[in-house]
Amino acid sequence: MTDPTGSNDTTGRDPDSIQRLLETDSGARHPAGPIGYFLLAVALCWSLFQIWHASPLPFMLDFGVFNSTQARALHLGFAMLLAYLAWPARRGRTGDTRIPWFDWVLALTGGFAATYVFWFYAGLSERPGIPLTRDIVVAAIGMLLLLEAARRTLGLPLVIVALVFLAYVFFGDAAILPEMLRWKGASIDRAMSHQWLTTEGVYGIALGVSTSFVFLFVLFGSLLEQAGAGGWFIRVAFSLLGAMRGGPAKAAVLASGMTGVISGSSIANVVTTGTFTIPLMRRVGFTRDKAGAIEVASSVNGQLMPPVMGAAAFLMVEYVGISYVEVIRHAILPAIIAYAALLYMVHLEALKGDMRGLPRRHPWHPLNAIIAFGFTIAGLIILSAAVYWGIGWIRTVAGDAAVWIVTAVLAAIHVGLIRHAARFERPPADDPSAPLTEIPDPGPTIQSGLHFLLPVILLIWCLMVERLSPGLSAFWATVALIAILLTQRPLFAWFRGDIPIAPEFARGGIELVHGLIGGARNMTGIAVATATAGIIVGTVTLTGIGQVMTEFVELISGGNLLAMLILTAFICLVLGMGLPTTANYIVVSSLMAPVVVTLAGEQGLIVPLIAVHLFVFYFGIMADVTPPVGLASFAAAAVSGGDPIRTGVHAFVYSLRTVVLPFLFLFNTELLLIGVDSIPHLVLTTVVAIIGMLVFAAGTQGWFLRRCRVWETAALLLVAFSLFRPGFWIDRIVPPFEDISAARLESWVQALPANEDLRLVVERQDYDGDTKSIVTVVDTGPKADFNTRMREAGFVFLQRAGENWTAEPAFNGPLDDPRYQPEMTIERIRAPVDQPRSEWIYIPALLLLGGIMAVQWRRPGDFEKRTTNEHE
Known part of the structure; x- marks a missing residue:
């Protein structure tokens, strides 16, 4: 066997293991004949349905309009069909060409149960909370089949977590549970109705985001890869960094970062880019374990990189209640500095081992690189300004016709970029794993694929400038990418003049169909994961276990803030083990984000909600790295032939910056x-x-x-x-802060400017009789008299008690906490200094x-x- 460098393979790679890992996202079954065509048709129909649902056409034509619940049901129905038809019952089997009869039964039954809400939507909406026996039976069967679909597509970890939470729903009053964790339990009717027939459980926000946003972005990534952008990213990374000290490792970091921008899976990122980068890292002197660890650290960090963030960015929009642009703004700097630090770590490793890069095809002076980089940045700034002001001018002049003018301009740019790219050497079959013995020149390499950036730029433009919804932005970017897929090969053939044009149209159509099918198959696991994670979310809303987790963490940490955060981070690591990024974020944010907000607030640390969600997200995805479960480390070891545990340990060391960052931006929110x-x-x-x-x-x-x-x-x-x-x-x-006697509360509040925060130390007693002093920060609202401003802050029944004040919180106000008795004592004011x-x-x-x-x-x-x- 030969590796991508063209030399003998010394990595010890296991091709079967790599193939199994690649099939984790898209399924191991590829039957031939009519059954195979049926399977492809299901995947193709799913992609076409999602494009239709995201487009403005249903509203323009007044046809095929589905509300959010109906769309979620159809989305899950397609996923259940593919989960049973494309994934065999025994995980790890590759190359299956036969679908047994019982999988057909399970697929059809699961598809019907998943779409039950769609078929009987009118009846269910007429009797909310009063399910029929038929509803409960279908819900119970659907729940069991969903768990089996999760086992097939994702493995046991998520299934085990979901089963634990379901057991808590039914047996929450069991004697074996600690007193703190007990609740009264729920009947089968109530549990199944809550989990399957409402939007509190399986069909909740997570599946809604998967339906509205995530599918389009996964499809966008699949089409971009089919167009050849994945191979271009890798070639660009190696042309820029491959000749530096330890260059292949630096190129691996950059390539994985660029791939992670469009990828929703750290494992897929490891396997696809690592198959090329790990052997090259081995060639310049990295050990098997360190080469795999660098790929793991860079690939997993791809999930932190906007605009996709493993689909977590879209979930944060819903959970945090801020716009998508704000999520990206807060997440971008930590992601950039994490990648910068990883590049530097790789450089230090190369210094330790006195490693060199690969030879360049032509001499390239560093000064030329600096000058070229400067001109590139200046050109991009000028181009961005021209586009921004130019489109604004076109809108003003052309009105409604501006859309068609801009479309024509984009088409002309696309043709011009391909004409320019056709002048350069054609990459070998667009294969990122083709032999690489020397580093290509950066200029021609970059210029040969600039047309791939058009849909990415369009996506960012729609999101950031036009402020369209993520789903609609992804739709227009996908339309542009479809146009590129259909036209790039014929245009290259025309400008190069070395092959017939007609067959290239057919090849473009075939690539488009493959991209649509690949996007649907890649999405199956994510859809099943979000639905299964909805069980955990439903359990939280049904049982109130989120409050229990707060008390548990507070008890174990002894009230120390740093100990609370470390314990929360550890719980996120445990909960995230073996889960894909999307499900991982849903689970840890549902359980642990409220814990951090509550406990930090009680210590006087007022943390923005987005910082808390990024905190738990960072530690959730670290589970992909951390032994003994770190799936990305196992994937890298399968490619490098190294030891998975040692690879995971090295990857964890390289990822220490990712461990430290969340603590830093909680205490210093300027980093966000x-x-x-x-x-x-x-x-x-x-x-x-x-x-x-x-x-x-x-x-x-x-x-x-x-x-x-x-x-x-x-x-x-x-x-x-x-x-x-x-x-x-x-x-x-x-x-x-300095402490001021509560006796001055009235004059202090009256002197505060409008909408100024008031920080108080209050004494509260829980229902077990324990008394605690808690720091609370409230907004006193506009200028008014003392009682009005205190009511605005959430205090009622306020009265003087010697040096202190007694009060009760307003119902559903900022101070209303079910853990504590209503009456509280205001002990002192904490005044800023x-x-x-x-x-x-x-x-x-x-x-x-x-x-x-x-x-x-x-x-x-x-x-x-x-x-x-x-x-x-």
């Missing part, structure tokens, strides 16, 4: 661009964050300019902490960093000492 209100502030925040993460990477790797001594490692970590959390030191110098700006801490931190650099610069490096010794 919250409170960043000017361009200079944005630049300062970005630059300092990147420097801090690079210094942290150097500290954890034990190598900066030279191999670090113990004190240097400690100093680097101190610098990194100071750059990320400068407010910590300012708080030690000047405490942020004027502090020096936290940015002053950057100066001593950077001076310390400069001192470390000076010390290490004077010290000879390991390779210099080795060369000197050999010479002597």
